[in-house]
Amino acid sequence: MMQINFTTKALDNLSPKPAAYMAYHASGERGTGRIGVRVYPSGRKTFVYRHFVGKTAKFQTLGEYPSMSISSALEKFESLSSCSDVIKVTKTSGTLADLFEAHKTDFIASGKSTYHHYKTLRSTISNSELLSGNIKRFCEKMNVDSFISSDFRRTFKTLGGQLKVTKVIRDRIQHHALHDVSSVHYDRYDYNEEKLEALLKWENKLKEIMN
Numbered sequence: 001m002m003q004i005n006f007t008t009k010a011l012d013n014l015s016p017k018p019a020a021y022m023a024y025h026a027s028g029e030r031g032t033g034r035i036g037v038r039v040y041p042s043g044r045k046t047f048v049y050r051h052f053v054g055k056t057a058k059f060q061t062l063g064e065y066p067s068m069s070i071s072s073a074l075e076k077f078e079s080l081s082s083c084s085d086v087i088k089v090t091k092t093s094g095t096l097a098d099l100f101e102a103h104k105t106d107f108i109a110s111g112k113s114t115y116h117h118y119k120t121l122r123s124t125i126s127n128s129e130l131l132s133g134n135i136k137r138f139c140e141k142m143n144v145d146s147f148i149s150s151d152f153r154r155t156f157k158t159l160g161g162q163l164k165v166t167k168v169i170r171d172r173i174q175h176h177a178l179h180d181v182s183s184v185h186y187d188r189y190d191y192n193e194e195k196l197e198a199l200l201k202w203e204n205k206l207k208e209i210m211n
Contacts, residue, residue, distance in 0.1 A: 006035075006070050008188050016043045024050075025074075035077040037065060047073040049080050066185065156202060163205060165198040173198060 003026040004010045014023055016039055024036035033051040038061075040046075047062040062068065062076045131149050139146050153174055160170045171178065173195050178184070 006037075006074070008066075008070065011037060011045065011065055011070070014039045014045065016041050022048065022050075033077075033080070035062070035073065047076075049077055051080075069184070159205060160198065160202060163198075163201045165201060169194050169198050 002021070002023045004014075004023050006025045014037065018041060020038055020040045022036045022038050024034050033049065036048050036050060038046050038048050045065040047065060047068060049060045049062055051058055051060075060080070062073050065073075135147065135149065138144075157170055157174070160173075161167070169191065172191050
């Protein structure tokens with residue numbers, strides 16, 4: 001079985017052969033579900049979800065690359081798959097510090113990509129009382145008006161603009177989907193340096209507010 005790490009460079013380097021073939025994402029674990037790319041003799045490439053019904057392999061096309069981005073394909077795969085290819089942080093009680101510590105332990109032990117862990121951690125926080133409970137205790141202790149977790153995102157979106165962080169970078173930091181033609185089909189730059197610069201500005205702003 002051919003395995004690769006799903007990166008733009010790796011997928012672009014998959015050359016067509018006389019017969020169609022599959023290259024699966026090297027997830028580091030085995031399970032009943034996998035995501036792969038089928039490469040056709042014409043050079044066409046499609047994301048494919050493979051799972052088993054009994055001992056029979058079933059294949060479902062998720063979308064065509066590069067029209068469908070790698071991140072979108074992985075998200076769709078996660079929604080379809082219940083296999084162990086996605087790390088599950090099951091801790092749903094205690095403080096946020098407890099949750100992050102459990103998440104860190106899972107991350108180090110698995111050697112998986114940060115993308116899957118970010119998605120799982122975000123889902124765990126959203127579906128539990130951890131964040132809301134910590135916010136409630138904070139508001140009671142500091143005697144401040146109650147707020148909700150989404151206010152963190154709204155605050156960054158608003159004050160980030162005051163810090164001259166462009167909306168494009170703010171959207172990328174907050175993982176908002178970009179559907180314009182340039183973002184979907186052409187722009188492969190990761191913007192990591194710009195995002196880091198923006199987050200450092202935000203860190204300094206928070207320190208200024210706290211002091």
